[in-house]
Amino acid sequence: MELRYGINPQQREATTAPVASGSRPVRVVNGSPSYINLLDALNSWQLVREASRVLGRPAAASFKHVSPAGAAVAGPVDEVTAGLYGVDRDRVGALTSAYLRARDADPKSSYGDFAAVSRPVDAELAELLSRVVCDGVIAPGFAPGTVATLSAKKRGRFLVMEADESFTPPSHEAREVYGVRLTQQRDDLPISPALLDDVVCGALTPAAAEDLLLGLAVLRYTQSNSVCYVRGGATLGIGAGQQSRVDCTRLAGAKTDTWWLRRHPAVRALAFRPGIRRQDRINWQIRFVEGDLTPDERARLSGALSVPAPDLTDEQRGEWLAELTGVAFASDGALPFRDNVDHAHRHGVTSIAEPGGSIRSTDVEDACREHGITLARTGLRLFHH
Incomplete structure (x- = not known):
């Protein structure tokens, strides 16, 4: 598999090959992955597969720079998350709920994430992914029509990868660093109760x-x-x-x-002007919660709000x-x-x-x-x- 580039764009020559001939854990359905894209895909897929196996529910992860920004299994979507992403919290499907809950753990970091889910992508999740800032997705399959929906994202460059659920990794793994090859037994002890x-x-x-x-x-x-x-x-x-x-x-x-604190009534009451993008609203909520706004940020936040908002006091923070x-x-x-x-x-x-x-x-x-x-x-x- 040819990669777009290595870890950095100046590392132009980058390829990948299966350890065992003809055996690949994933395949590219759409787009062209970079080195980091592939690392995110391989790690996030293993996470959601293991989480789903041990908890018996659909699992999702939002990955950035080879670590999860958030992860979750299917469950209730609260009003804050539902409102931000424009979904009906009482009707949202299990797979979409898992991804929304994973993404909302750290929505600032999840901007431009790589998504992973443990079940085949359905129409509901594909529609959600099509309208959030996300660079790619890995799943064990895709419902009819969902690949077309996803492939239209990012002018056709959205990365869609399919994981092979039947793939069994080798018992040992290796990497090369500065002319030295390191080999170790794979850590395959299962997470269990x-x-x-x-x-x-x-x-x-x-x-x-x-x-x-x-x-x-x-x-x-x-x-x-x-x-x-x-x-x-x-x-x-x-x-x-x-x-x-x-x-x-x-x-x-x-x-x-x-x-x-993003669930605090004062944060939920922030009244943004029409046209303020979702991610900008999220980022302003977080900066408002953090409370150390610079003078420039304070002026820009004021311009983004239709109604002035008083700062959260230390007492309000502590009580909440x-x-x-x-x-x-x-x-x-x-x-x-x-x-x-x-x-x-x-x-x-x-x-x-x-x-x-x-x-x-x-x-x-x-x-x-x-x-x-x-x-x-x-x-x-x-x-x-």
Whole structure:
């Protein structure tokens, strides 16, 4: 398969070939992928396939730069998400609900994403994808007419890829870096409920267990270090690729707060002028929530609104954030210090899954007991690079 270019456009020569002759996990239906497009497609497909398998529901992911911006299984679409994307929340289909919930986790980052779904794309999802800023989609199939709908997007350059559900990957995988080939056994231990059997404190509810399992599936395909916050079958914040785990926890926690604050009545009441694009409305909502507008941003936001909006006060923020609870937190590696638990508690976390095995694991357990957080030790590290 010829690629448009490598990781960067100046890397003009880029190709891909199957490891085993005649055996490909994906095929290009429309468009011409780049190196990163293909990485996004291969990683996101594995994520949604595993999440759907372990939770028994359609799954979706919104990928950017080889990590998910959001992931979710099918479930209720709230009024905020439905309003932004112009769908009837009471009639939206399962597959579309999964993608909407995945995209709404971090809609600023999902601008120009690569979408992945675990079931064949139907007409409803194809219509939604045709009107959002998205660069491509991978799915195990496409309902009649949907490829034509998608292929018309981006002047015919929208990338449509089909995954082969029957494909079995090789037992070992390799990559070459600076003249050195690295080979390792594929990490094929399945994500399963058994990983949550070791509950060292608290009681794990079925809903929390499902959220933690989704979190573990997400982390397996997120650049490490990584953590994620999950609630109701959808990620709220993902922290990826940080050198310090607590920085991942704080970054993902800030995204979780932003997701929740976007539901605040004051944010929902922002009255945008006609003609303001969806993504601009989303970006302004996020900047309004973050509250550190520059003078230029403040002037431009004022121009985008038909009715002036007072800033959210610290008291309003605190009261609203205090209502967020029932959040699950998963970590791809052992929590090295209790500070991760202390920060997670600030963002409504009531259950945690982590491998355990840190020299300060007792401190982590003590922090969970102190905050009333259920702690499950998986014994499984899920680093991904």
